[in-house]
Amino acid sequence: VADYLTQFCVFELIVLFPIDFGVCRRKIKGHEFREGVFQYIFPGAVVGVAGGLWVGHEMFSGNVEWLSFFGKNGLYERTRLQPLAAPGYKYFRYIICFQSFYKNSHRIGLDWIEFICANNKDEMIFMCFHDSFQVIQISDSHLLPHEDDLLKGVTTWQTFRAVLERITHEHPRPDLIVATGDLVHDGPLAAYRRFRAHLDRLNIPVRVLPGNHDDPALLAEVFHVDTERDMASTADYIDFGHINQGNWLMVFLNTVIPETQHGTLDSRELTRLDALLSAQPDRHALLFMHHHPIPRKNESPNFPGLRGAKSFFSVVDRHPSVRGIVWGHIHNRFEENRRKVLLFGAPSTCFQFNTVSMKQLSPTDGPPAYRRLTLAPDGTIESDVVQVSI
Structure with missing residues (x-):
């Protein structure tokens, strides 16, 4: 050409x-x-x-x-x-x-x-046209050490494979898969390697984020994410990166605090986010994380979301380029609009939680599912949830 x-x-x-x-x-x-x-x-x-x-x-x-x-x-x-x-x-x-x-x-x-x-x-005429960018979000797979292990009565490896098979048939060439945490359920390194091997077979670019049931260090090791030793503590700072694609900036935020259920964005993540958005104001921004940054109705104290969300939204509100925020953790679909920013919560690839009374935290009979997002060059986001029959 x-x-x-x-x-x-x-x-x-x-x-x-x-x-x-x-x-x-x-x-x-x-x-x-x-x-x-x-x-x-x-x-x-x-x-x-x-x-x-x-x-x-x-x-x-x-x-x-x-x-x-x-x-x-x-x-x-x-x-x-x-x-x-x-x-x-x-x-x-x-x-x-x-x-x-x-x-x-x-x-x-x-x-x-x-x-x-x-x-x-x-x-020869040159006109302004461009493809949209398609993202598949999978979340909360809760993969166990052995492929026949059960979690709340569900064989999570079976449902995970069914979701990947559906993605392969429905969307043979998406541009990106984003896995937004709780990928392995308190499991060993071998489970993360098996998780990656399944994704590698799709031959689609993948970005991952940890959830509260993940070991961020093991996830970073398997997916070759850079870590930086924090000399003031024993923890590593893990930058899960960002992607520039056409008119879009996608930022992947680590909300996990090891050995805690709730999430937070520490000062380094907020500084990184603010710097990325400030450096690229002309790009539409889509932010990914694990924990939900807004409270759920009837939320269980055993199922907390993002603490310090006010600091996060103070960064978001300074940057009109932010078009959407995407998360997992809640095991069900969620769509809302906050100050023209679209908010998307993802279902789980294994089981869903009751959305009427989150206090019960009882799995429903809802099927495994995933979310797809289409990012248009003008900043428009189209999204829906695909349910998978087992």
């Missing part, structure tokens, strides 16, 4: 979008117009032809594709698009050339290359 495009322009990176992303449709005098506000998706994007004009909106009228511009001189102009897709294909595909405002790499859908290499050298 790069060799082909360099015949026409100099570029720093290429991004692909489905053409109907962010587009609203309306009819005027029998003609369908599709208007997309791409300049709000990528404010620094410029069109690779016609003197570097700002992207305006794309229209479809009759059987003709048009890309409309507002030029630097303020005049309205338009340029006819030559489709780069095979005839009869549902969507047209185009490519955009970015200048230096966006230096971070973006993923190219290799299965789209056949739509790019059309011979239209006279009118």
